[in-house]
Amino acid sequence: MLALAASADQLSPHVLAGAVVAAARARGLPLTMPGEVAEHPGRGVRAQVDGRTVEVGRRPGPAPEAGWARTVLGRAVLDGTAVSWVTVDGDVAGAVLLRDPLRRDAPRTLRRLRAAGFRRLVLLTGDRAEPAREIGTVLGLDDVRAGQSPADKVAAVRAEGERDVTVMVCDGVNDAPALAAATVGVAMGARGATASSEAADVVLTVDRLDHLADAMEIARRARRIAVQSAAVGMGLSLVAMGFAAAGVLPPAAGALLQEGIDVAVILNALRALGPGHGTTHPLAPGTERLLHRFSAEHGTLSAALPLLRAAASRLVTDPGPDALHAVRRAHAVLVAEILPHERAEETELYPALAAPLGPEATAPMSRAHAEIERLAARHGTHLALAGDAARPDGARPDGARPDGVLPYDRLEDVLAILYGLHTVLRLHFAQEEQNYFTLAATAPGEIG
Incomplete structure (x- = not known):
């Protein structure tokens, strides 16, 4: 299909x-x-x-x-x-x-924006209210407005603009009017429409939301260096002019001194071209390769997670041989793909991340690995007890005893395991993607 x-x-x-x-x-x-x-x-x-x-x-x-x-x-x-x-x-x-997934870099970006001084974060979307509210809860947004038309977005931006300076970030052609209405319009240029890019004040050429926080830091640092250079340059020039007016500084020496001041100011301004020295930490090339490797594996394994929920659904609707086959198939994916991935993260990735992040940063994820292992082992035990399931060894409440059915007294536990694994793995994947995998996408050799 x-x-x-x-x-x-x-x-x-x-x-x-x-x-x-x-x-x-x-x-x-x-x-x-x-x-x-x-x-x-x-x-x-x-x-x-x-x-x-x-x-x-x-x-x-x-x-x-x-x-x-x-x-x-x-x-x-x-x-x-x-x-x-x-x-x-x-x-x-x-x-x-x-399902429209949340950008893995969104939570970290919004935390950085909060730290940068943004006091109010609002989501304006034309999507339905249910997924919009879910995203707002996950990100801790101050307001969520769903079902917004382009005119609604313009009105919302203007209303926010009456309260304070506003920054609008978007990537759709219908968002161009809202970009123009904001104090600062930021377009996602990699995927966004040309109209949005032309209406924006800032264009992010890479389709990554966290570059908005990077742009904020670059702008603030450049402004700080510019103001510093201008203030120091003018101050030194005024001091030199005072000495010259008093006759202490001859004209030729004053001219040479002014040239020296200009050179010093220019050299100081050139610092804006270099990397900042804020919260960056060294990230070993090997660790970055591991992050890219496990991030790619997540993409493959995420497609396998629906098998767990599908197997549980089959057990509920038709607990027969086909359902048991779906349960065994889900367990095979667990054993052959998911568990080896989790064990490799525990033995390879987490020790590598302990150096730049500290061992406590990966401790909660290790606990999740232990829970995944426990549920998978329990699931395998149920299947081992069921054997080939040629005949059931327990009856359902209605007295039916169809071939190839898990015993009813263990059916509820198997359902709890399947739904539990599906939920834990989805949450675990999302946490790793947001907390760890986004680190490899910043500047080479550094994490923000």
């Missing part, structure tokens, strides 16, 4: 279509070049894929009434995701849930 949807979406410029295609390619799915592609604004894409008419996007009418479709809608509401329905030859055949 994902391969069909991605094949139809390949030629669409929409950001959601790009996410579907990226997910399919990350899983190594073979894609077919679509034909007769038609883009319907606000609805999605219609294309011919392998002789079938495939539509991906919003349903023009009511949502399907099938049980699986109701499950999809319920999960979308609970998880704050968007639903892209997949229709094949006129029949709704599946759905893709899309």
